[in-house]
Amino acid sequence: MIAKNLVAVAQRTGRGIALEDLSGIRGRVRPRRNQRAVHASWSFHQLGAFIEYKARRAGxxxxxxxxxxxxxxxxDCGYTARNNRFSRxxxxCRMCGLAGPADHVAGINxxxxxxxSVGTCQRARTCRLKADG
Ligand SMILES: [Zn+2]
Known part of the structure; x- marks a missing residue:
């Protein structure tokens, strides 16, 4: 349902969908024994797969x-630090004070x-800082 709605909104508004590639960081993340975390991670990958499948079909x-x-x-300023994310x-931001829900900020990044990556960033300086960071 989430994948279907996301793709429908993207199609209706003429936008693409950006997803995090988590495959590259899996090896660096400390393994967790928490069963809920494993399940959440499995769901996340499933969601990504559904989105890609439905998006491809919808163009x-x-x-x-x-x-x-x-x-x-x-x-906003490109400063990167572990403690910028002060809680779950x-x-x-410890540098400029920008604050917000962690998931929302990560989504902006x-x-x-x-x-x-497709050359449509309107704030090339900070986008590049982030890409290099
Ligand atoms: Zn900042």
Whole structure:
């Protein structure tokens, strides 16, 4: 249902969909024994697969971006630090003070990376900082 709605909105508004490529970081992440975390991760990958499948059928472009630091990076000033993400749900930049829900901020970073990769970033300086970061 989520995948279907996402693809429908993208198609209706003439947009693409940006997803984090988590395959590259799997090896670096400390294995967790928490069963819920494993299940959440499985669901996330399933969702990504559904989105890609439905997007392809609908002619909606899907861009996969590097997932590194998307939760630690400030989309405003480019400052990256582990403690920018001060809790599971909260983001607060230690440099410029930008604050917001952690998932939302990470989503902005994913979007910016996707835009940079296709050359449609409107804020090239900070997007590039993030891409290099
Ligand atoms: Zn900042």
């Amino acid at each position: 909606v472009r899907v861009i996969t971006v590097d997932a590194r630091f998307t939760s630690q990076l400030c989309p 749900d909260g983001f607060g 994913v979007r910016n990376r996707a835009r940079l």
